[in-house]
Structure formats: structure tokens, C-alpha cells
Amino acid sequence: MCGIVAAVADRNVVPVLLEGLRKLEYRGYDSAGLAVLNGGLHRLRSVGRVAELAAQAEEKKTSGEAGIAHTRWATHGAPSERNAHPHISGGLAVVHNGIIENHEALRQQLQADGYLFTSDTDTEVIAHLVEKKLRTITDLFDAVRAAITDLQGAYALAVMRESDPTRIVVAREGSPLLLGIAEDGHYAASDASALLQVTRNMVYLENGDCAEISRSGLRISRVDGTLVERPVIESQLSADAVELGTYSHYMQKEIFEQPDALANTLEMVGAARSVQPGLFGADAAEVLGGARQVLILACGTSWHAGLVARYWLEAIAGIPCSVEIASEYRYRQSVPDADTLVVTISQSGETADTLAALQHAKSLGMLRTLAICNVPESSLVRETALRFITRAGPEIGVASTKAFTTQLAALYLLTLVIAKLRGKLDAETETRELIALRHVPAAVQRVLDLEPEIKAWAQLFSAKHHALFLGRGRHYPIALEGALKLKEISYIHAEAYPAGELKHGPLALVDKEMPVIAVAPNDTLLEKLKSNLQEVRARGGELFVFADADSEMSDSEGVHVLRLPEHYGALSALLHVVPLQLLSYHVALVKGTDVDKPRNLAKSVTVE
Numbered sequence: 001m002c003g004i005v006a007a008v009a010d011r012n013v014v015p016v017l018l019e020g021l022r023k024l025e026y027r028g029y030d031s032a033g034l035a036v037l038n039g040g041l042h043r044l045r046s047v048g049r050v051a052e053l054a055a056q057a058e059e060k061k062t063s064g065e066a067g068i069a070h071t072r073w074a075t076h077g078a079p080s081e082r083n084a085h086p087h088i089s090g091g092l093a094v095v096h097n098g099i100i101e102n103h104e105a106l107r108q109q110l111q112a113d114g115y116l117f118t119s120d121t122d123t124e125v126i127a128h129l130v131e132k133k134l135r136t137i138t139d140l141f142d143a144v145r146a147a148i149t150d151l152q153g154a155y156a157l158a159v160m161r162e163s164d165p166t167r168i169v170v171a172r173e174g175s176p177l178l179l180g181i182a183e184d185g186h187y188a189a190s191d192a193s194a195l196l197q198v199t200r201n202m203v204y205l206e207n208g209d210c211a212e213i214s215r216s217g218l219r220i221s222r223v224d225g226t227l228v229e230r231p232v233i234e235s236q237l238s239a240d241a242v243e244l245g246t247y248s249h250y251m252q253k254e255i256f257e258q259p260d261a262l263a264n265t266l267e268m269v270g271a272a273r274s275v276q277p278g279l280f281g282a283d284a285a286e287v288l289g290g291a292r293q294v295l296i297l298a299c300g301t302s303w304h305a306g307l308v309a310r311y312w313l314e315a316i317a318g319i320p321c322s323v324e325i326a327s328e329y330r331y332r333q334s335v336p337d338a339d340t341l342v343v344t345i346s347q348s349g350e351t352a353d354t355l356a357a358l359q360h361a362k363s364l365g366m367l368r369t370l371a372i373c374n375v376p377e378s379s380l381v382r383e384t385a386l387r388f389i390t391r392a393g394p395e396i397g398v399a400s401t402k403a404f405t406t407q408l409a410a411l412y413l414l415t416l417v418i419a420k421l422r423g424k425l426d427a428e429t430e431t432r433e434l435i436a437l438r439h440v441p442a443a444v445q446r447v448l449d450l451e452p453e454i455k456a457w458a459q460l461f462s463a464k465h466h467a468l469f470l471g472r473g474r475h476y477p478i479a480l481e482g483a484l485k486l487k488e489i490s491y492i493h494a495e496a497y498p499a500g501e502l503k504h505g506p507l508a509l510v511d512k513e514m515p516v517i518a519v520a521p522n523d524t525l526l527e528k529l530k531s532n533l534q535e536v537r538a539r540g541g542e543l544f545v546f547a548d549a550d551s552e553m554s555d556s557e558g559v560h561v562l563r564l565p566e567h568y569g570a571l572s573a574l575l576h577v578v579p580l581q582l583l584s585y586h587v588a589l590v591k592g593t594d595v596d597k598p599r600n601l602a603k604s605v606t607v608e
């Protein structure tokens with residue numbers, strides 16, 4: 001999704017802006033641009049990669065000590081140079097993340113005032129609006145504050161002015177934005193990874209904050225002008241963690257990082273003999289213990305993690321659980337219960353729909369809230385009563401992998417804690433479960449060792465146009481996740497079904513061109529699943545079965561079986577998703593798609 005970098009420093013900031021944009025590339029974008037002040041306003045824009053923008057800057061010898069830069073993921077208007085940011089009005093340049101919902105009404109007013117629009121974007125209204133305010137308000141900071149009171153929607157924005165080259169004004173509402181403090185100047189960005197090149201000292205802006213940065217200082221105020229202080233936080237993000245190292249793609253790196261990511265996430269229970277509510281925050285015993293039901297809200301892969309957790313929470317902790325897609329829940333008329341534990345799951349913690357769904361649940365009086373999130377400084381984490389930070393490390397590939405398995409580890413811990421608070425976990429079971437959890441990183445490593453066989457299977461998939469994924473019970477969400485991974489990065493159409501549903505419709509799709517992937521660990525539903533697979537074979541479908549050591553299935557005509565090294569009981573979902581990630585990755589490699597930045601998608605979906 002869109003990214004912002006801004007800088008005012010005692011140096012040529014163009015290399016910093018470009019490097020910042022490179023660090024934000026993983027979020028997904030379709031065009032890029034920058035503007036600098038250097039005896040006038042100089043703007044460069046390009047459709048395509050940041051590298052093309054860098055080449056333009058090199059060719060034109062663009063430099064300046066104040067500048068703003070942007071990667072755009074198209075929402076209003078096609079990906080094109082005219083729609084790329086920055087947008088200009090008079091001597092003013094603006095970059096913006098988010099969506100201005102009342103842009104059409106503002107556009108009409110501004111056109112009536114004589115402003116000419118040169119793009120189809122909602123952002124351009126901000127440029128003209130600030131310019132209009134500057135006709136009556138002389139100070140840029142005050143003019144931006146006045147302009148944003150007219151905006152409805154979500155934004156993080158940065159504005160600079162030709163006649164005032166010593167400062168940049170930024171503001172945030174709904175989209176993330178932070179400031180960086182360095183010895184040579186001040187910076188702003190939508191993501192800390194863009195600024196690690198110059199500083200670790202970050203100031204996270206709150207919704208409703210405006211700030212002004214200059215070489216020598218910064219000031220932050222609320223929209224009404226009241227000055228506020230925000231803490232300076234030393235970012236713990238490792239600069240190395242966002243480097244590719246010896247891997248070919250971030251997705252590959254992140255799949256193989258899963259044993260470490262899980263070990264880090266489970267570190268808190270490393271030597272413990274019991275699970276403690278405190279893992280989820282100081283008030284967790286009261287918040288979790290008093291809940292009568294659980295409502296999980298999330299999107300995409302994080303929603304799949306929630307679906308797996310429902311099986312655990314109901315079977316192990318005996319607590320009713322529903323799982324909703326955040327973008328649906330936020331607009332649905334539901335029946336609230338104040339004693340519901342609302343669990344939001346998100347890798348980024350900035351997903352607009354998940355944040356809005358949480359706010360909606362809170363507005364209905366449900367205040368027992370928990371965030372399971374991979375980014376400690378994210379908006380989501382700041383808005384819940386309890387939190388569990390997964391320690392997957394930065395996830396750059398658009399396809400979520402290590403975030404998913406670490407979310408599952410966190411959700412299993414949550415299940416055990418709630419089970420214990422509800423008197424459903426005896427000491428012996430608790431010890432056994434903790435031993436099983438501690439072994440997960442090693443078990444995942446053994447699954448990763450199956451890569452050569454999975455790579456061979458990928459060759460058989462690359463010519464296919466469709467695929468069907470089947471699972472039962474808690475492995476049905478794993479089938480959903482496998483299908484999402486395949487379609488997301490290889491563009492092969494894939495659907496997932498609970499295997500028992502096959503004969504109620506999807507069986508009609510099965511013929512010899514339809515590969516059917518089955519998630520088949522030796523659980524209580526395996527025999528039922530085997531019958532479903534027979535239904536596929538009888539129609540000529542080719543089966544690819546991910547079984548485990550105890551599944552007692554082997555290769556036969558039209559049936560390919562890969563056994564995971566061990567059967568893992570309730571935690572088998574954590575293991576069985578890994579070969580599906582590897583399969584998608586290798587199919588995408590064979591097809592030559594852009595693995596880390598699949599077409600049309602963004603890493604962090606900060607707009608509705």
C-alpha cells in the first residue's frame with residue numbers, strides 16, 4: 001500500500017528519500033515520485049519501480065535539503081504518471097496515504113474556486129485545499145491544520161512549500177505516520193523501516209496529530225493547535241531483518257525463518273511449567289477470565305488463523321467462539337454482549353478494516369479486547385486492553401507466512417490460558433501441552449526439510465489453471481490458507497472446501513485437469529477424508545495428499561502422497577501449512593511471477 005518518506009536535513013536528502021522508498025517497496029505500489037526544494041520545487045514521477053525514479057534523479061542530478069517522496073498503490077485513478085504523487089498546487093507539494101471520502105464534494109468546490117485538476121486522485125484536493133487556506137492563513141502549519149478539518153476519511157500526509165524550504169508539515173488520521181530524529185535533521189515516514197538508515201529514534205504520531213519538522217526541531221499539535229508531547233521511542237527493528245541476505249525472495253526467507261520466529265514467539269514459555277494470563281498483559285486474568293464468549297476479527301491470512309483458533313477454543317477451553325471477517329463485521333448489525341472477549345489478529349496492526357471492526361465492537365460496549373499482532377508500535381496494539389506481540393520479525397513478502405504460524409502459536413497459548421482460567425486444564429495436561437509447544441520449532445524445521453519433494457510437485461502444477469484444496473476440522477482453514485497462498489502468488493485460481501462439502505457442488509469441477517490438494521494428518525476425521533478423496537479419484541481428479549507419519553496412505557495411480565515426519569495432534573495445523581507455503585512459492589517460481597510483490601496486492605492494507 002502507499003508509502004511516505006519526508007526529510008529536512010543538512011545534506012542532500014534525495015538518496016535518503018530513495019532508500020526509504022526502497023524499504024517501503026514491500027508494501028506494494030504501482031508508481032513512485034518525489035519532490036525536493038532547491039531554489040524552486042522539483043518533482044520527479046514514474047510508473048513502475050523505485051529504481052526508475054532513482055535513474056531519473058541520477059540523470060537530472062536532482063538534489064535538495066528538503067523533500068517528500070511516495071510510493072502509490074492506486075485507489076482513485078489508474079496507475080499512471082499523472083496520478084503519481086506528489087501532487088502540486090501553486091508552489092506546494094503533497095504526498096498522501098489513505099482515502100479522502102469527501103473528495104468529490106471538495107473537488108467541485110475547488111473547481112468552482114478556479115482550481116484546475118491534473119489528476120484523478122483524491123489527494124490532489126488536499127494540495128489545492130491547503131493552497132486555498134494559504135490565501136488567508138500565512139503559516140503553512142496553520143494552513144494544513146485548517147485544511148484537514150475539511151477532510152473526511154483516512155490520511156497520513158506530508159506537505160512542503162517552495163517559499164518555505166526549511167520545514168515540512170505532516171498530519172495523520174487513520175493511516176500510520178512517525179517522525180525520525182537524527183543529528184543532521186528530522187524525518188517522517190509511514191513505516192519505521194524507511195528511516196532506520198538515518199536514525200532509530202522515532203516518535204509515533206497519534207490520530208489527530210499534526211507536526212512540523214525542520215533541520216533543528218519538531219513540534220506536534222492536535223488539529224485545534226494545542227501543543228502535545230509524544231515519547232521518543234528507540235526502534236528495536238533490526239536493519240538486517242529487512243535485508244534479503246542469501247535468499248532469492250523474502251517469501252522464501254520468511255518461510256525458512258519460521259522455526260526461529262516460533263522459538264522467539266514462544267520464548268516467554270521457554271522454561272515455564274505453567275501458562276500464565278500475564279502473557280497477554282497485566283489485567284489479563286480479569287479480562288480473559290470474565291469473558292463468556294470469544295469474537296475473533298481479522299482479514300485474509302489472519303482470519304484463517306482465527307478460524308483454526310475457533311476449533312481450539314471450543315474444544316480445549318470450552319468457550320463459544322465466532323470468527324468474523326473484519327470488513328463484514330464492521331457494517332453488520334450484530335448482537336453485542338459486553339462479556340465477549342474481542343480478539344483482533346493482524347500481522348501489520350494497521351489493516352484499516354480490522355481497526356474499524358475493533359472500534360465498532362468497542363462502540364457496542366465490548367471492552368474486553370486483545371490484539372495479537374506482529375508490530376509492537378502499531379495502531380491496533382495501542383487500541384486494545386490486552387496484547388500479545390508475535391515475534392516473527394519484519395514480514396516483507398506480501399504473502400503472509402511466518403506471521404501466520406506465530407499467530408497460531410499465540411492463539412494456542414491463549415486457548416491454554418483461557419482453559420486454565422475456566423478450570424478446563426489439569427496440571428498434567430498443561431505440562432504436556434507446554435512440552436508439545438516447545439517442540440514446534442524443531443517439528444517445523446523437519447517439515448522444511450521436505451522442500452525437494454515439494455519442489456518436484458510444483459512442476460506438475462505450473463500448467464494448471466485451477467486447483468482445489470480440501471481439509472476437515474481445524475485443517476479446513478489450513479486448506480483455505482493453502483488456496484489463498486497459491487492464488488495470491490501464482491495467479492492459479494484455487495478454492496478450498498471442507499472435504500465433506502465436495503459432493504454438495506464442487507465435485508462437478510473435478511476432472512483430470514483439476515489437481516486436488518488434501519490436508520490429511522491422522523486425526524479423527526482422516527477416515528472420512530479418505531472416503532472424500534475416493535470420490536475425487538473416481539472422477540479422474542489427480543490427488544496431492546499431505547499426510548503425516550501415522551496417516552497410512554501411500555502413492556498409487558493418480559495419488560501422490562507426501563508424509564510429514566510426525567503426527568502433531570492439536571498443533572498439526574502449524575505444521576501442515578508449511579508444505580502449502582512451499583508449494584505456492586515453488587509454483588510461482590516455475591511460473592515466473594513476482595513472488596514478493598504479486599500484482600494488484602499490497603502488504604499493509606491501510607485503506608478500506
Ligand code: M6R
Pocket residue numbers: 299300301302345346347348349350351354398399400401484485488603604605
Ligand atoms: O496485516 P494483516 O494481518 O492485518 O493483513 C491481513 C491481510 O491483508 C493479509 O493476511 C493478506 O491476506 C495476506 N497478503 C495473505 O497472504
